[in-house]
Amino acid sequence: MTTPQLTSRLPSVGTTIFTVMSALATKTGAVNLGQGFPDFDCDPALPAMVAEAMRQGLNQYPPMAGVPALRQAVAAKIEALYGCHYDADTEITVTAGATQAILTAILCCVHPGDEVIVLEPCYDSYAPNIELAGGRVVRVPLTPGRFRPDFARIAAALSPKTRAIIVNTPHNPTGTVWTRAEWQALADLLAPTQVLLIADEVYEHMVYDGQAHVSASSLPALAERAFVVSSFGKTFHVTGWKVGTVAAPAPLTAEFRKVHQFNVFTVNTPVQHALARYLADPAPYRDLPAFYQAKRDLFRAGLAATRLRLLPCEGTYFQTVDYSAVSDLDEGPFCQWLTTEVGVAAIPISAFYDGGFEQRLARLCFAKRDETLHSALQRLARL
Numbered sequence: 001m002t003t004p005q006l007t008s009r010l011p012s013v014g015t016t017i018f019t020v021m022s023a024l025a026t027k028t029g030a031v032n033l034g035q036g037f038p039d040f041d042c043d044p045a046l047p048a049m050v051a052e053a054m055r056q057g058l059n060q061y062p063p064m065a066g067v068p069a070l071r072q073a074v075a076a077k078i079e080a081l082y083g084c085h086y087d088a089d090t091e092i093t094v095t096a097g098a099t100q101a102i103l104t105a106i107l108c109c110v111h112p113g114d115e116v117i118v119l120e121p122c123y124d125s126y127a128p129n130i131e132l133a134g135g136r137v138v139r140v141p142l143t144p145g146r147f148r149p150d151f152a153r154i155a156a157a158l159s160p161k162t163r164a165i166i167v168n169t170p171h172n173p174t175g176t177v178w179t180r181a182e183w184q185a186l187a188d189l190l191a192p193t194q195v196l197l198i199a200d201e202v203y204e205h206m207v208y209d210g211q212a213h214v215s216a217s218s219l220p221a222l223a224e225r226a227f228v229v230s231s232f233g234k235t236f237h238v239t240g241w242k243v244g245t246v247a248a249p250a251p252l253t254a255e256f257r258k259v260h261q262f263n264v265f266t267v268n269t270p271v272q273h274a275l276a277r278y279l280a281d282p283a284p285y286r287d288l289p290a291f292y293q294a295k296r297d298l299f300r301a302g303l304a305a306t307r308l309r310l311l312p313c314e315g316t317y318f319q320t321v322d323y324s325a326v327s328d329l330d331e332g333p334f335c336q337w338l339t340t341e342v343g344v345a346a347i348p349i350s351a352f353y354d355g356g357f358e359q360r361l362a363r364l365c366f367a368k369r370d371e372t373l374h375s376a377l378q379r380l381a382r383l
């Protein structure tokens with residue numbers, strides 16, 4: 001028997017750098033600050049609520065768009081935080097994490113030949129998602145060094161074929177956070193167009209130094225054209241649960257759900273009930289900035305004693321460092337060297353650019369127990 005040959009839909013996709021670096025960290029016993037997930041557990045109340053939902057028999061298919069109580073809780077949260085009203089029945093959908101939400105948003109609106117603008121460096125799923133829809137990825141760099149949006153370049157990238165732009169704030173990997181003025185500049189640019197916005201806001205509750213996250217939903221001119229994507233994985237330290245939400249105006253949500261229902265159909269029932277209950281108390285997400293800011297400050301204070309140069313970290317749980325005073329290596333080899341020789345796994349920023357772009361920058365994740373951060377800092381003190 002011979003297996004039929006496939007023509008790959010994604011010929012240039014291989015194993016992700018996150019898998020490669022995590023495997024290398026495990027093999028070498030390095031402290032893994034590569035992949036972005038906490039090494040501590042979530043609030044025990046949360047799994048207890050899941051167990052209770054399971055015991056109550058909430059174990060069958062929920063409504064396709066998500067458990068109503070969760071959609072209502074999410075709509076109320078968005079309204080309280082960002083001042084935008086979404087109808088829980090027609091404008092909020094529960095997804096299997098943000099990754100699925102973004103793919104579904106792209107599949108429901110991008111047709112073959114359409115262009116989608118991404119701002120590099122960017123999360124690695126965007127480009128393959130656009131290609132799966134038959135779209136063309138149009139890459140616009142964020143300003144080198146500062147990683148702010150360059151509106152002249154975004155304007156130049158817009159064409160009659162542009163169907164959507166993807167914006168991620170707070171930004172993985174660079175930790176920048178869009179200001180209201182930046183969102184407004186985008187709104188002005190898009191106003192005369194039919195371009196949709198996919199706003200990836202999975203780190204919305206990790207913004208520091210008294211700044212607030214500005215959601216695309218808080219600007220009516222953007223909310224009317226946006227799929228706003230959130231993820232409980234980041235906010236509640238449960239990245240493995242893969243539950244997120246999409247908020248979008250009813251006509252966009254209707255198209256979104258057409259794809260969603262024949263792709264994922266529904267998302268884990270007891271987890272949705274538990275999240276709905278857990279959201280009744282705003283303290284866990286209100287307290288998150290202080291929790292992560294303490295880790296960021298501990299980590300940055302330790303790194304300041306090394307020859308790594310710290311870039312600003314306004315949000316997310318990632319710290320970008322410039323290692324040019326330490327090594328001449330390109331980013332990939334540097335991160336391999338750091339993992340095998342120094343014992344700390346990091347991610348090259350070039351992995352977030354198509355074809356790589358060498359700036360001697362690496363990303364370190366500080367969503368770790370303080371003892372893990374101390375152990376990494378002890379090793380990095382050699383640098």
Ligand SMILES: Cc1ncc(COP(=O)(O)O)c(C=O)c1O
Pocket residue numbers: 036096097098099100123168172200202230231232233234239242243244
């Ligand atoms: C910018 C960004 N978007 C989306 C995701 C995916 O979120 P989820 O685990 O909910 O699919 C991540 C996870 O690392 C991310 O960093």
